[in-house]
Amino acid sequence: MISQSSCRGAGGSGRVMLRLASVTKEYRDGEVVVRALRGVDLEIGAGEFVAMAGPSGSGKSTLLHIAGALDRPTAGSVEVDGHDLATLSERELARLRRDRIGFVFQSYNLIPVLTAAENAEYILMLQGVAAAARRQRVRELLAEVGLTGLEDRYPRELSGGQQQRVAIARSLASGPALVLADEPTANVDTATADSLLDLMERMHHQRGVTFLFSTHDPRVMRRSHRLLGLVDGRIEGDGAPADLLDGRL
Amino acid sequence: MIRMGWRNLWRNRRRTALTMTTVGFATAILVLTQALMHGMVEGTARNATDTFVGEVQVHAPGWVTDRSFYNSLAAPRPVLAALAEAGLPAAPRAYGFGLTARANKSAGAMFWGVDPAAEAGAFDLPASLERGSFLTAAASREVVLGRKLARSLEADVGSEVIAVVEAGDGSIGNELFTVVGILQGLGETADRSAAILHSDDFNALFVAGGRIHEIAVNTRGAVAPDRLEARVVALARDADVRTWRELLPMVSDMLGVLDASLWIFSSVFLLAAGLGVTNTMLMAVYERTHEFGVLKALGTPPLRIAADVAVEALLLAVVATGIGAGAGTAGALALQRWGIDTAAWAGSTSLAGVAFDPIWRASFSLGALTTPVLTMWLVCVLAAVYPAASVARLRAVEAIGRT
Numbered sequence: 001m002i003s004q005s006s007c008r009g010a011g012g013s014g015r016v017m018l019r020l021a022s023v024t025k026e027y028r029d030g031e032v033v034v035r036a037l038r039g040v041d042l043e044i045g046a047g048e049f050v051a052m053a054g055p056s057g058s059g060k061s062t063l064l065h066i067a068g069a070l071d072r073p074t075a076g077s078v079e080v081d082g083h084d085l086a087t088l089s090e091r092e093l094a095r096l097r098r099d100r101i102g103f104v105f106q107s108y109n110l111i112p113v114l115t116a117a118e119n120a121e122y123i124l125m126l127q128g129v130a131a132a133a134r135r136q137r138v139r140e141l142l143a144e145v146g147l148t149g150l151e152d153r154y155p156r157e158l159s160g161g162q163q164q165r166v167a168i169a170r171s172l173a174s175g176p177a178l179v180l181a182d183e184p185t186a187n188v189d190t191a192t193a194d195s196l197l198d199l200m201e202r203m204h205h206q207r208g209v210t211f212l213f214s215t216h217d218p219r220v221m222r223r224s225h226r227l228l229g230l231v232d233g234r235i236e237g238d239g240a241p242a243d244l245l246d247g248r249l
Numbered sequence: 250m251i252r253m254g255w256r257n258l259w260r261n262r263r264r265t266a267l268t269m270t271t272v273g274f275a276t277a278i279l280v281l282t283q284a285l286m287h288g289m290v291e292g293t294a295r296n297a298t299d300t301f302v303g304e305v306q307v308h309a310p311g312w313v314t315d316r317s318f319y320n321s322l323a324a325p326r327p328v329l330a331a332l333a334e335a336g337l338p339a340a341p342r343a344y345g346f347g348l349t350a351r352a353n354k355s356a357g358a359m360f361w362g363v364d365p366a367a368e369a370g371a372f373d374l375p376a377s378l379e380r381g382s383f384l385t386a387a388a389s390r391e392v393v394l395g396r397k398l399a400r401s402l403e404a405d406v407g408s409e410v411i412a413v414v415e416a417g418d419g420s421i422g423n424e425l426f427t428v429v430g431i432l433q434g435l436g437e438t439a440d441r442s443a444a445i446l447h448s449d450d451f452n453a454l455f456v457a458g459g460r461i462h463e464i465a466v467n468t469r470g471a472v473a474p475d476r477l478e479a480r481v482v483a484l485a486r487d488a489d490v491r492t493w494r495e496l497l498p499m500v501s502d503m504l505g506v507l508d509a510s511l512w513i514f515s516s517v518f519l520l521a522a523g524l525g526v527t528n529t530m531l532m533a534v535y536e537r538t539h540e541f542g543v544l545k546a547l548g549t550p551p552l553r554i555a556a557d558v559a560v561e562a563l564l565l566a567v568v569a570t571g572i573g574a575g576a577g578t579a580g581a582l583a584l585q586r587w588g589i590d591t592a593a594w595a596g597s598t599s600l601a602g603v604a605f606d607p608i609w610r611a612s613f614s615l616g617a618l619t620t621p622v623l624t625m626w627l628v629c630v631l632a633a634v635y636p637a638a639s640v641a642r643l644r645a646v647e648a649i650g651r652t
Contacts, residue, residue: 070546071646091550098548109543109649113256123547170547 015046016079017178017210018067023076025062025233036062037073038233044212044226046177049204051224051241052214059233060214061182067212068101068180069093081177098126102171104181104213108163110155110170116162117142117151120169127174141169145199161192165199172203179203181213185220197223218245254561257533265565268529272566272625273573275522279515279621280577284611285584286511290504291612295470297500298493300435301374303340303465304474305481306496310489312462313496318345318417318455322488325461331484337468337477338371340364341461343451347414347422349394349444351402358398358444360414362451371467374445381406381430388449392426395443399431406430412444416456424454515621519628526632530562534636541640542648551641558640562633563626570622578618584611 025037036059044050054060065071066078069085078085081100088096097103110119117138124134142151145165155163164184171179181200185193197220204211213224221227227244229237237244258265298304307328312320322328325341332339343362348355365384369375375383384391392410394402404410408428416422426446434440452459466481474492482490494501534541541554592607 065646068546070649071644094545094548094550096548097546101548103546105543105649109539111253111540111543113253113260126548126550126553174548 016043017046017048017081018042018044018212019077019079020063020067020073021077021079023063023066023073023078025059025066025071026074036233037066039076040233040235042228042235042238044210046210047204047208048210048212049201049225050210050212050228051221051226052212052228052230053216053221053244054214054230058230060230062233063230064180064182064212064214067178068103069097098123099174100177102174102176102179102209104164104167104171104179104184106183106186108155108160108167108187110163110166112155115152115154116147116158116166116169119155119166120173123170123174138169138173141173142166144203145169146195159192160188161196164188164192164196168196168199168203172207172209175207176209178210178212181211183214183216185215185217190219193217193220221245250557250560251564254557254564257537257557257561258564261533261536264529264532268525269565269569269572271525272522272569272629273576275518276570276573276621276625277577277580279518279625280574280618281580281584281611282511282514283617283621284577284581284613285609286507287614287617288585288588288610288612290507292606292610293500293504294493296606297497298467299373299469300377301368301372301439301465302493302496303371303467304470304472304493305466305478306491306493307464307466307481307485307488308462308491310487313489313491316344316462318457318460318462321460321462322464324487325464328464328485328488332464332466332481335480335484337466337472337480339464339466340367340371341448342463342465343448343455343457343460344462345414345451345455345457347412347444347454349398349402350411350413351404351408354402356398356401357442358412359438359442360412360451360454361443361445362448362455362457363445364448371465377433377435378430379433381428383430384445384447385429388447388453390424390426390450391429391447393430393432393443393445394428395432395440396434397440398442398444399428401441404428410444412454414455416454417458417460418456420456422454422456424450426450515624519624522625523628523632526562526565526629527635529565530558530633530636531639533561534558534640538640538643538648539650541643542645542650545643545645546649555637555641558637559630559633562629566626566629570625573625574618574622577621578613581611581613581617585613 020040020042023037023040026033026035040063052060066073067080069080080096083096085093111122114122120138120141121134124137142148145168147162147165150158150162158166185196188196200211201223203209215221222241222245224241227239227241228235229244307322309320309322329339329341341364345360347358347360349358365375365386379396383393394404399405402410406428410426410428411423412426413421413423432439432443446454451457468477478490478492544554588608588610590607591609
């Protein structure tokens with residue numbers, strides 16, 4: 001097993017955005033105890049663009065949930081943007097998610113009764129941003145993700161790719177330090193996947209946001225700057241995508 | 250929050266429409282029932298007070314329990330003058346027992362000595378006639394009889410009736426009176442015994458010397474009951490002042506029972522509506538568990554999510570009660586205008602000497618509208634507490650996993 005303990009952020013800031021130390025996650029599935037993560041140690045620096053690969057059931061989603069303060073580990077510690085999650089209350093965790101973490105889900109998970117603009121605006125509303133400033137920021141964001149003219153459409157009126165663009169805009173609206181994306185290109189065709197990756201990479205460069213996303217797609221893995229290989233709840237590989245994919249790690 | 254709640258409400262149109270129908274129907278029934286019950290209470294109180302009892306009565310101490318002819322008010326004139334000056338309509342009355350007879354029929358009677366002008370100013374008594382007319386302004390040996398008394402004597406308008414009484418000076422007073430009117434049903438006591446005379450004729454018959462046993466005050470609701478009682482007490486310091494509720498406790502109790510039954514009845518409808526809303530909100534919340542998980546993942550605080558559910562329930566309540574209140578108001582206004590004729594199945598009824606109007610009319614007021622509507626809003630929000638609390642407690646990671 002290769003575990004990464006040094007910080008190799010693309011931004012080169014040296015600041016650790018996400019740190020997992022000896023993280024274990026177990027849960028019960030009926031009578032069976034499932035060990036989703038088995039002592040994961042991981043550090044991701046601020047400004048990195050990291051992909052995480054592994055077969056189904058390898059623990060990718062569980063790791064993203066724990067990194068995103070959606071779930072607590074059975075053992076070990078998690079630190080996000082300098083915050084030790086174990087010390088935070090549910091309310092503080094909710095605030096951390098709202099202000100510092102963006103989520104992009106495989107099935108978009110837009111709120112069906114809100115328009116594209118309203119979906120992107122939602123977190124800003126939670127943050128108490130004034131309506132005019134909110135609308136301005138969302139208009140700019142939707143323009144950046146290529147959705148100008150589609151602001152008032154409901155999710156059901158958008159294609160899968162367009163919905164995922166809205167989800168990316170929503171994840172970035174609050175100005176997060178870390179964006180976690182769970183197989184963001186799994187439900188779209190190749191061309192759309194490419195354009196979504198272009199978009200995420202552009203956002204990463206322009207905004208210096210740290211991205212950690214899970215994927216099954218080798219083409220997507222190659223676009224990352226660092227690739228983690230997860231097998232049976234352990235990080236079995238960590239390095240440059242080309243090295244990992246060519247079996248050199 | 251409101252916009253989102255409104256849109257969520259219509260995601261399952263049929264279910265929302267069904268729940269709205271339940272809540273709206275319950276609201277309409279409540280508004281209508283409130284108006285009908287208020288109408289019955291007000292009508293009963295009006296019958297009890299406006300015909301002849303009045304809102305407040307003034308007597309000599311002890312007269313109410315021992316109606317002795319000799320226990321009259323010590324100084325009624327200053328009280329009457331003070332009441333007139335205060336603008337409180339009042340009618341003085343004297344009472345005496347005696348015998349009435351016509352041909353070979355006779356019956357015991359309670360003679361009332363009244364001032365026809367004062368009665369007309371404060372009460373409906375002069376107009377409460379089955380046939381004939383009320384007493385003329387000047388004494389002219391006329392009598393108005395209760396309808397059952399008239400039937401006992403086989404007397405009608407124009408008949409002559411002999412009155413024989415024990416006068417105040419111990420002599421036997423007797424006089425011949427002409428029946429000018431027969432009272433409509435005013436309650437058992439008045440129907441069987443009332444023989445109403447002009448006060449001057451009464452004084453002459455009973456050698457009463459201007460005795461007054463009762464001053465009945467009636468503002469027809471212009472002065473609140475508590476304030477009226479206080480004002481009359483202040484004007485008639487040495488007298489016994491009683492409200493109609495004290496004088497007619499059975500009627501007062503019956504109105505209390507009506508009030509209580511209204512609340513019991515209302516509670517059943519509110520409970521049914523509340524259960525309907527709880528069911529709808531539970532279903533809505535269950536169907537959207539995944540969505541609530543996403544909202545939590547985005548950083549929505551639990552309280553805000555609970556508030557979203559409560560707002561949804563409140564919106565449902567506002568729309569449904571709006572429709573229900575509109576329908577209920579229309580029905581109440583119609584029943585206020587035309588009423589329900591209960592004579593067909595209830596006949597003429599009276600309780601504790603007070604006759605009930607066979608036409609049951611609603612009494613629509615702002616209170617009859619706002620009480621059920623606001624209570625329904627409260628019930629709907631309370632009904633959403635459990636679904637809202639269960640959503641607020643959801644763990645994001647588990648909720649997202651549910652589809």
